[in-house]
Amino acid sequence: FRFTHAISRRPSASITDGLRAVDVGTPDLSLFERHHADYVAALRETGAEVVLLDPLEAYPDAVFVEDTALCLPEGAIIMRPGAPSRLGEAAEMAPHLRQLYREVREISGADAYIEGGDILTTEREILVGRSARTNAAGIAELQSLVADWGYQLREVITPEGVLHFKTDCSLLDGQTVLATERLAASGCFDGYAVIHTAPGEEAAANTIRFNDLVLMPAGFPQTRDRLVQAGYAVREIGNSEAAKLDGGMSCLSLRF
Ligand code: CIR
Secondary structure, three states, X not given: OOOOEEEEEXXXXXXXXXXXXXXXXXXXXXXXXXXXXXXXXXXXXXXXXEEEEOOOOOOOOOOOHHHHEEEEOOEEEEOEOOOHHHHHHHHHHHHHHHHHOOOEEEXXXXXXXXXXXXXXXXXXXXXXXXXXXXOHHHHHHHHHHHHHHOOOEEEEEOOOOOOOHHHHEEEEXXXXXXXXXXXXXXXXXXXXXXXXXXXXXXXXXXXXXXXXXEEEEOOOHHHHHHHHHOOOEEEEEOOHHHHOOOOOOHHHOEEO
């Protein structure tokens, strides 16, 4: 959770066509832009260098850069998003990672699909949730690509009806995660300390610990209080527009 860099991409006007499981209204671009600017400012406030990429009109979901790559200290791995409309986003991200990393590898199997939102990297392992976007072939290829870097992959289950594994959890520090009760009940965090989101605030589970700050979506006061009481420096960021597209704090950046 200590990072020197992040990559983020400004939302495009085409965000109105972004994927969503349930239509709860069209995201408003100017409000999304304001929330995004607050998000980037918070990352920069921690001392990190944030590369801010231009909007990509051709890809309505391109603001959710996390799904295009997995960034590790040893190198970056370009993903193969399982949503057909998002597959091309990975190739758009690759040159930027090649500029910042000495080693960049790629998921390339034609039947392999995997999105960054399904991957939680902790200090001891990489958890990958199989989901509608991430399949067994994608997980197997990731395992083979990170094996020589010494990483242990563990496959976990993304709850039914939840977009990504990390929609329901986030890493708070070396041994602590924030998770919904429904996800923690699967036992995937046995051995970690778990802080649960408050009942009815499941949408608060996707936060990021970024250096000294925990960035969380605004509007979940009970979960915020739990984090503050546990000693975290919490920054609330407006997320109403990203949430209409099933997006949250982790989706909006790559961190390394
Ligand atoms: C999608 O359905 O792909 C986007 N509308 C939301 C992606 C959110 N990304 C993430 O959780 N890492």
